[in-house]
Amino acid sequence: PKPCEVTPAIIMKSYACQRRTPLKHHNSFLTEPLEILAENAEFSENEGRSLAFRRSAAVLKALPRAVRAMDELKDLPCLGEHSLRVIKEILEDGASSEVESTRQSEQFQAMKALTGVFGVGVRTADRWFREGLRSPLDLIHTGQKLNHAQQAGVQHYNDLNTPVTKKEATVISDIVERAVKAVLPGAIIILTGGFRRGKEVGHDVDFLITHPEEGAEERLMPKIVNWLDEQGLLLYQKTTRNSYLESKEGPARPPSNMDRFERCFSIFKLEQTKVNSDTQVEASSYNSSTTDRTEEYHSGSTWRAVRVDLVVSPYSQFAFATLGWTGSKLFERELRRWAGQEKGMSLSSHALYDSKQQRYLQANSEEEIFTHLGLEYIPPSERNA
Numbered sequence: 001p002k003p004c005e006v007t008p009a010i011i012m013k014s015y016a017c018q019r020r021t022p023l024k025h026h027n028s029f030l031t032e033p034l035e036i037l038a039e040n041a042e043f044s045e046n047e048g049r050s051l052a053f054r055r056s057a058a059v060l061k062a063l064p065r066a067v068r069a070m071d072e073l074k075d076l077p078c079l080g081e082h083s084l085r086v087i088k089e090i091l092e093d094g095a096s097s098e099v100e101s102t103r104q105s106e107q108f109q110a111m112k113a114l115t116g117v118f119g120v121g122v123r124t125a126d127r128w129f130r131e132g133l134r135s136p137l138d139l140i141h142t143g144q145k146l147n148h149a150q151q152a153g154v155q156h157y158n159d160l161n162t163p164v165t166k167k168e169a170t171v172i173s174d175i176v177e178r179a180v181k182a183v184l185p186g187a188i189i190i191l192t193g194g195f196r197r198g199k200e201v202g203h204d205v206d207f208l209i210t211h212p213e214e215g216a217e218e219r220l221m222p223k224i225v226n227w228l229d230e231q232g233l234l235l236y237q238k239t240t241r242n243s244y245l246e247s248k249e250g251p252a253r254p255p256s257n258m259d260r261f262e263r264c265f266s267i268f269k270l271e272q273t274k275v276n277s278d279t280q281v282e283a284s285s286y287n288s289s290t291t292d293r294t295e296e297y298h299s300g301s302t303w304r305a306v307r308v309d310l311v312v313s314p315y316s317q318f319a320f321a322t323l324g325w326t327g328s329k330l331f332e333r334e335l336r337r338w339a340g341q342e343k344g345m346s347l348s349s350h351a352l353y354d355s356k357q358q359r360y361l362q363a364n365s366e367e368e369i370f371t372h373l374g375l376e377y378i379p380p381s382e383r384n385a
């Protein structure tokens with residue numbers, strides 16, 4: 001080809017936090033199968049394997065066009081032997097036998113159904129699977145002992161597995177805003193998680209709350225929760241206190257990637273005011289398992305359950321909390337790995353510690369954190385690794 005027709009080589013950096021990963025990309029036909037294998041590895045608690053598949057998928061998400069042949073992959077990082085084998089099979093045969101048999105397997109399907117219950121992790125799901133249980137209905141039929149979260153999870157199973165739309169997220173934002181402003185005027189509320197990255201739908205709605213006056217945010221969550229509860233807006237909530245105030249350690253290196261913010265995992269009761277077709281009403285009354293909802297249906301209004309995460313951060317940590325709660329999960333992991341392995345720093349949702357200088361680096365914005373880390377700024381919409 002003439003020089004001007006030569007396709008420019010793609011420079012792909014190896015950490016996901018060094019690249020732009022848009023929400024919509026060209027290789028879902030490869031990334032979706034790879035993520036099935038990642039999920040399956042998580043079900044057998046093989047973290048290394050899961051991470052390898054997720055990193056491979058993330059590289060393909062960052063490509064400017066669809067992969068057509070194996071030789072297009074030769075200069076790309078993170079693509080391990082196993083991932084390459086899967087990709088090759090899909091390119092040649094249209095599907096990977098390993099992925100398809102995983103998808104069809106009883107274990108994968110049962111683990112998917114059981115971990116799909118709010119409050120159920122891989123450990124619990126696996127134990128239930130080995131006891132012969134396959135679905136949320138089996139939990140009821142066999143009278144399994146469930147904690148409060150799991151009870152709510154079973155009760156609202158269909159609703160919680162119905163994607164939350166951006167429209168619903170906006171309605172919930174308005175409610176949260178009203179609640180927070182009522183109990184702490186001047187507070188700042190931002191939408192984090194997938195919706196901040198531009199997703200059209202999500203499995204929940206995530207919020208981060210702070211106040212410009214340091215300390216004003218302390219013990220805020222119970223007040224917010226009370227307000228919401230008084231309005232009849234909560235189906236379930238579990239508030240965890242800030243474990244940071246009590247702890248004697250420094251802010252960096254919290255145990256695993258869990259942070260210590262005051263937080264609330266909740267299920268909102270979201271009114272659905274406009275019901276304009278019979279099928280819509282039927283769909284939601286089919287979902288219902290409570291007499292409560294039948295009454296709502298008869299009175300002409302209906303509601304659905306939506307998962308909402310609320311997190312409160314002190315103002316001085318707000319930039320770190322914003323970065324930490326925006327995701328994606330892989331992007332966050334890669335940021336922390338970059339900080340540790342390439343910069344000798346320790347990043348959490350609370351702070352950034354520089355081991356060489358032996359001091360914390362302050363930041364008032366996400367941009368400043370990227371600068372401290374020696375990274376080009378990646379906006380939320382390009383963090384969809």
Ligand code: 8DG
Pocket residue numbers: 192193194195199201202203204205206257258259324325326327328329332349
């Ligand atoms: P989705 O809800 O649409 O499925 O996607 P998402 O919004 O990206 O996922 P998410 O599960 O709601 O998580 C949002 C972000 O919050 C993600 O970056 C990971 C982060 N996150 C948790 N739990 C914790 C935690 O305990 N500590 C910290 N620092 N971050 C957390 O989900």
Ligand code: MN
Pocket residue numbers: 193194195202203204205206
């Ligand atoms: Mn989310």
Ligand code: MN
Pocket residue numbers: 193204205206309
């Ligand atoms: Mn969440």
